[in-house]
Amino acid sequence: MRGTVARFEMSYSLSPGDRLTFGPPLRMRLPSFVYLAISLVALALVLIAYSSSSNSRLYVWLVEGDKTRPLSSLAFALILVASAVGTVLRAHMRGVVVRRDGLEARYLLAMGIPRIRQWTWPQISRLILDEKDVLLELWDNRYERLPEVATPKEFHELLERLGAAHGIQITRLTVPRT
Incomplete structure (x- = not known):
């Protein structure tokens, strides 16, 4: 026993590498998906124009029109798609991560x-x-609101279990039904 430390693990504990991620709700991600869809349509139109016959309106407008433009329509469509993919990735960066040692908003x-x-x-x-919503009251009497998550019910249940296990006071606000 000399030199060892006894560790008491309970069922609420997360293993050292565990991280539970709660992402943003769909309404916060939807605009970026719409932007991605529009940019993919623009890329598809440009690709169709480049593969269509030389007397079609789309070919004349996009391919032949590129001769006078500082940036080709294909380059612009690719930049648009790259920007949209970045927007989708950025939209997914919101949320809350529950770790073994605490929370990350x-x-x-x-x-x-x-x-x-x-x-x-x-x-x-x-x-x-x-x-x-979830509001944290911190040790220095400050309050911090956590961002909205896609699955608030599961998130609240997990926070209640972990909060109770760590001896944190939990206040549940309910709206009276009339």
Whole structure:
């Protein structure tokens, strides 16, 4: 026993490498999917124009019109698709990651600048849960709102279990039904 430390693991514990990710709701991701679809349609039109006959309207407008443009329609469509893929990836960067040692909130600020905030379980004094939102009361009496997630019910259940296991006070707000 000399030099060893006894560890007590409970069923709430996450293994050291475990991370549970809760992504943003569909309504926050939908605009980026629409942009991706529009950019893919534009790329398809350009590819159709390049493979169509030389007297079609699409060929004349896109391929022959490229002679006077500073950027070809194919290059523009590829840039548009790359931008749309980046927007989809950026939209998926939002959400909350639940780790063994605490929480990580991922936000997007203005102009798409990412912001990551991390808290360990001892820093959290209270979890305030309502129908879809989670508010953290921190040890220094500050409040932090976690971003919305796609599956709030599962997220709240997990936070309740982990919060209770770590001795964190949990307040559940309910809306009275009339």
